[in-house]
Amino acid sequence: MDQPKTSFSFAIANLEQTERLGRWLGSRLFPNSVVALLGQLGAGKTHLSRAIAQGLEISNERLVTSPTFVLIQEYPARLPIFHFDAYRLANPQAFRDLGVDEYYSGGGVCLIEWADRIVPALPEQYLEIRLEIVQQDVRLCQVTAIGELYRKIVENLRLDWSDGPEAS
Template sequence: METEFVTYSPEQTIEEGRKLAGQLQPGMVVCLEGDLGAGKTHFVKGMAAGLKIDPSQVQSPTYTLINEYEGRLPLYHFDCYRMESPQEALEIGAEEYFYGEGVCVIEWPGRIRPLIPREALWISITVLDRERRKFVIGKKSL
């Protein structure tokens, strides 16, 4: 079953991420799809806040590939935008994170699709205009 909603500001996008964090359990993988500037990192800031992590610490890990944060649960924030193949994710130990005790959030998951666990939650973010974003949350068949 899919859930859809629209946010009307970056602050509301952060709040929706915070709400989702209340449902997160160890070992969950959340995949975020959306164009550059769609609000993926704002959503992760909200998830961090909901996990008792200072959201001001959350930045896109575009150049580091993964950022780790400690809170109610560990949060592992991946950015696969620069990855050329799933092999690169394997080399940084992605699968150990996916099946660990924390929550993994993956931006640009399509680049490592073969590695994504079947039970991952997929969130698609579409830019509607300067402020509005449409979110579709559900499972995907891989």
Template structure:
């Protein structure tokens, strides 16, 4: 699986990426989000969850609560944040396997901190901040058919 490299220059393009991910990722997909504070991890989840029919205003970073569930849309979105966890055991105590094996999309912000706990087939979205709103996004772990669908969805939304 070849990494997908995406250049983003505006927040709207981050939203389009989140919407496209929601459209093409199959149920049960876990997405590991990697990037510095302010890179756009939560924004990406907001866009994906809103695209699935959740109220965008209710979608917030789970930094202090560790997990938010959004179930008002077409399928559930589970949003973990591993930033404040001290180790893998603390993450595992949240019961992530139930979510990984469910029919929703699971996003794990700071997924690199709990990488050993994530499913082997997790998709990784690494967001590198550049100047202003510009970002360089590298997506790995996409099966070829999902990658092609994502590329097509992004072209259609441009």
């Protein structure tokens, strides 16, 4: 069954705005949240993940690094953070084989980089964040609620950021 989608797109002009967005999102995520991060190499997926971890009150955001070679990192925070990287996985089944369904219902927040590679293994509802490189420091960011669980986050983001990220 196709889930309803609610989207909001905007430009991010620099790393500080990426950090502000991540902290904003992290402060609003709830137990069993799933955030699918999409974008080409260098688009800022790991930087945004680190900022989301800040919003989740991680004690040391420098611990958040790309989990490309270990596939998953776990971090303690206000809610446990389960940080996945699907870049090296052959297919969605390889992602499922990591025991991801247990993480989805583990009471924490799942951050999944390169989620476009494993879409069939994503839960029915999730928050999708697509980053596209426009210029060296500028990104086009599209935040999409897949399903009703995340609709309020996207609607509030649209309201809070309608005057630009500096206003939030």
